[in-house]
Amino acid sequence: MNDPQELIDSYLDGELTTEQEKRLADWLTADREHMRRFVREAHLQRQLRDILLAQSFQVKTRPLVAKLEPPAALSLITAAVLAFRRVWLPFAVCLVLAITGFGIWYFNPTVGQPALTEIQGSGLILERAGHRLRATVGIHLEPGDLLRTPGNVTAVIGYAPEQTRITLLPGTEFKLTTLSRGKLFDLGMGKLEASVARQSPFHPMILSTPQSKARVVGTKFTLTVTTNATRLDVTEGKVRFTRLSDEQFVLVTAGHYAVAASDYELAALPATGKILREWWTMSGSFDSHSFIGLMSNPKFPDHPDGWDYLVHFETPRNWGTNYGASVCGYLLPPTTGDYTFWIAAGHYGELFLSPDDTPQNRRWIAHAYNALPHDWDESRNQQSASITLQAGRKYYIEARQMQGTDEDDYLAVAWQGPGRQREVIPGEFLAPLQPPKER
Amino acid sequence: MQTNKDNPEQFTRLWTEAQPILAGYLCAVVPDFQEAEDLLQDVAVVLLRKFPEYKPEQPFVGWAIGVAKREVLMSRRRHARSRIFYQADLMERLAEVCEELTPELEERSRALRECVRTVPGRAAELLRLRYEECLKFDLIAARVGMAAVAVRVMLSRTRATLRECIERKLKFQNSRS
Numbered sequence: 001m002n003d004p005q006e007l008i009d010s011y012l013d014g015e016l017t018t019e020q021e022k023r024l025a026d027w028l029t030a031d032r033e034h035m036r037r038f039v040r041e042a043h044l045q046r047q048l049r050d051i052l053l054a055q056s057f058q059v060k061t062r063p064l065v066a067k068l069e070p071p072a073a074l075s076l077i078t079a080a081v082l083a084f085r086r087v088w089l090p091f092a093v094c095l096v097l098a099i100t101g102f103g104i105w106y107f108n109p110t111v112g113q114p115a116l117t118e119i120q121g122s123g124l125i126l127e128r129a130g131h132r133l134r135a136t137v138g139i140h141l142e143p144g145d146l147l148r149t150p151g152n153v154t155a156v157i158g159y160a161p162e163q164t165r166i167t168l169l170p171g172t173e174f175k176l177t178t179l180s181r182g183k184l185f186d187l188g189m190g191k192l193e194a195s196v197a198r199q200s201p202f203h204p205m206i207l208s209t210p211q212s213k214a215r216v217v218g219t220k221f222t223l224t225v226t227t228n229a230t231r232l233d234v235t236e237g238k239v240r241f242t243r244l245s246d247e248q249f250v251l252v253t254a255g256h257y258a259v260a261a262s263d264y265e266l267a268a269l270p271a272t273g274k275i276l277r278e279w280w281t282m283s284g285s286f287d288s289h290s291f292i293g294l295m296s297n298p299k300f301p302d303h304p305d306g307w308d309y310l311v312h313f314e315t316p317r318n319w320g321t322n323y324g325a326s327v328c329g330y331l332l333p334p335t336t337g338d339y340t341f342w343i344a345a346g347h348y349g350e351l352f353l354s355p356d357d358t359p360q361n362r363r364w365i366a367h368a369y370n371a372l373p374h375d376w377d378e379s380r381n382q383q384s385a386s387i388t389l390q391a392g393r394k395y396y397i398e399a400r401q402m403q404g405t406d407e408d409d410y411l412a413v414a415w416q417g418p419g420r421q422r423e424v425i426p427g428e429f430l431a432p433l434q435p436p437k438e439r
Numbered sequence: 440m441q442t443n444k445d446n447p448e449q450f451t452r453l454w455t456e457a458q459p460i461l462a463g464y465l466c467a468v469v470p471d472f473q474e475a476e477d478l479l480q481d482v483a484v485v486l487l488r489k490f491p492e493y494k495p496e497q498p499f500v501g502w503a504i505g506v507a508k509r510e511v512l513m514s515r516r517r518h519a520r521s522r523i524f525y526q527a528d529l530m531e532r533l534a535e536v537c538e539e540l541t542p543e544l545e546e547r548s549r550a551l552r553e554c555v556r557t558v559p560g561r562a563a564e565l566l567r568l569r570y571e572e573c574l575k576f577d578l579i580a581a582r583v584g585m586a587a588v589a590v591r592v593m594l595s596r597t598r599a600t601l602r603e604c605i606e607r608k609l610k611f612q613n614s615r616s
Contacts, residue, residue: 009595012470013576025529035536042470043463043544044601045570047551049472050459052571291495350496355542363542364498385539390613 004034008041112159114141114176114183121153121170147174149190159183163197164205182206191224196237208244212260215240221252229261233271241266265392270431274311275329278304282322288347288404294324301326309432313399313425314412317373321405327413328398330357330431333389337418341384342376343368345401345411353387354396362396373410376422389417394431450490453499454483459548460500461507464537468511468530472573478514482507500541504534546612547605554604562597569594 007024010016016024028034116126116139125148126135133139135147141157149155149172157166164183168174172190176183182203188210198218199205205216207223209230214223219237223230232241234252242249243260252258256268280300286293294300310327331353333339343351345368352362365384376382389395403409416422461482465475485506493502508530537544558566561583568579576594580587 005599006595009598012466013591014470029529029532032532032536035532036540039463039467039533039536039540040544040547042467043460043540043547044551044598044605046463046466046472046475047459047548048555048566048601049570049573050462051552051555052567056567056571295495348496364496367496 004037005041008038012042012045112162112164114157114159115139116141116155117158117160117165118156119153120155121150123150124148124153124155125150141176143176143178145176148172149174159197163195164199165195167193169193177208184208187223187225187230189225189227191222193220193222195220209260210244211262212244213242215242219254229259229264231257231259233257241268267392269332269392269394270330272332272429272431273427274309274432275313275327275427275430276307276432276434277310277315277325277327278307279320279323279325281305282324286404288402291324291348291350291400291402294400294402297324300324311427313414313430315401315410317408317410319409321403321409323403323409325401325403325411326398327401327411328359328396329433330394331389331397331425332394332429332431333391333417334429335418336390337388338386339389339415339417340386341365342382342414342422343399343412344371344373344375344378344382344414345399346370346372346408347402347404347406349399349401349411351384351413352398352400353384357394357396359396359398362398370408373412374414374424376414397430450487454486454503457500457503458483460537460541460544461503463544464504464507464534465511467533467537469514472570478507478510481514482510485510498538501538504538508534546609550605550608550612551601553608554601557604558597558601562593565590565594566597 004024004027007016007020007027011021011024028038116124116135116137119135119137124135125146126133126139126141127146127148128142129144135155141147147155147157147168149168149170151170153170155168157168158164166174166185169191172192173188174190174192175186175188177186178184182199183205185205185207186209187207192207194205194207194216196205196216196218199216201217207214207216209223209225211225211228212230212232214221214232216239217237219239220235221237221239222233222235224233232239232252234254234256236254238251238253240249241252241258241260243266245260245262248266250258250266250268252268255271257271258266258268260266278301280294280297282293282297299305304326305323313327315325315327341351341353343349343366348367348369349371350367351365353365354360354362365387366382368379368382371378371382397413399411399413401409401411412424414422414424458479462475462479465478465482466472469475469478482503486503489506493499511530555566564583565579568574568582574582576587576590579585580590583590585593
């Protein structure tokens with residue numbers, strides 16, 4: 001018996017001789033990956049027992065559970081309620097839909113005609129039916145019109161009396177496709193910012209790019225097109241964003257963005273650039289080298305004494321005394337690969353990372369006692385294990401800090417990953433949690 | 440100030456999370472289900488007794504595995520055994536690997552629950568006899584009317600199929616996420 005799997009199986013079946021057990025121990029100590037394989041197998045067999053015991057328990061207790069079910073009279077009432085719901089619920093839904101449809105038809109939003117309302121810089125190009133026209137403020141735009149803003153030109157399209165406003169930023173190519181079935185546009189290249197008044201749901205604004213389609217019924221957003229990707233950033237409302245290559249779509253809500261590109265997961269991700277910090281003032285005596293005091297604070301975690309945003313994962317130094325703080329939000333790695341994290345904090349700090357975007361799944365990965373700013377290697381505990389992260393996914397991250405009476409307070413988190421040297425995590429890879437008043 | 444001692448809910452929550460990993464670890468070092476389960480109960484009692492000493496800033500699984508390791512060594516002394524797997528350095532490394540693999544093992548457990556449902560008739564019965572009733576191959580063979588060698592081969596193949604199923608599911612989950 002030389003196959004390692006056979007040795008593992010026989011060991012777990014309790015059938016190894018001492019000599020075979022020695023051979024298995026040698027194989028295990030030869031390579032840590034062998035050890036992992038062994039642990040996975042032991043865990044599988046142990047879990048098999050737990051699962052099968054649980055199944056057996058369910059089968060054995062089913063008759064008992066059946067006896068505890070409500071009496072037949074109650075079941076009849078339940079059946080009557082269900083029958084009532086089956087008939088009346090669809091009828092009620094139809095009625096509500098009919099009233100809503102009538103309301104939409106009756107209160108149809110005002111629709112204006114597009115015109116150039118502002119031009120900054122010179123050289124704006126307006127092409128109509130193959131001819132170049134003089135683009136001036138006030139000129140009305142027609143279906144098929146093509147606008148090009150050279151490097152120094154910004155142009156604004158208005159829809160008075162409607163409040164819709166589209167700003168074409170420098171380097172943009174923009175075409176009005178049609179006006180009769182809603183506002184249909186092509187954005188070939190460049191960037192636009194739009195503030196869109198409420199549109200009829202039957203005639204939404206639709207912006208097409210080479211990679212995507214954005215369906216809008218009233219919102220504020222920015223759309224950016226490069227040669228191989230389109231990025232949508234939504235400030236208010238929501239936009240249905242469709243990737244043309246496979247017709248997959250995602251609803252992008254306020255404070256989120258999505259990218260349509262061939263090698264990028266289509267997902268609404270929180271807008272990056274900052275991370276939330278909250279703090280709780282501590283009174284009385286407490287241990288500033290553990291979080292027990294903070295946990296006992298009745299305001300923790302939902303009612304912080306204050307909050308602000310950090311533009312990267314680092315707090316100001318000597319900021320205060322006698323407080324506990326939490327810096328939390330989402331981490332959006334730019335590249336798939338293995339990352340290592342470090343924490344530096346005074347008096348005491350801990351770093352948690354979730355394997356997904358849920359705070360409940362967070363795991364402790366490192367901690368620091370009295371570590372000076374950027375002194376990442378004072379203790380081995382300041383460094384996490386290597387963690388594999390995927391681009392296009394968001395991970396919940398949280399660092400906590402306790403500070404006593406001294407002024408030497410500080411908290412920072414650094415990372416190192418594919419193609420990146422160790423650095424304090426920049427804001428562009430961080431997105432904040434919503435502040436407490438909006439949760 | 441509330442201490443661990445005053446917080447049985449906290450212990451219950453942490454224990455519920457850590458229990459499958461500890462059970463896996465004990466299964467690795469004590470390959471007899473019933474003996475491993477007795478040890479798991481002993482470990483739970485010791486953990487509850489020592490819980491006031493647990494520092495919340497350290498991972499509970501790591502602390503619990505440390506306690507489990509000591510219990511296994513104590514059990515070796517009690518039973519005067521000399522199994523090769525009771526070597527302290529090997530147990531130490533196994534404990535490290537268990538802790539390191541914790542998130543992965545949790546995912547594997549979820550995948551296994553789905554994969555077990557796909558195991559067909561006779562193979563499912565062999566699994567039940569081996570893992571639910573903890574029978575050895577010869578007793579299973581007598582129960583189902585097969586040769587002991589055939590039982591061993593069939594169980595081995597079933598476990599291989601389950602491993603493949605788990606890998607497939609994990610790969611699929613990773614490709615979706």
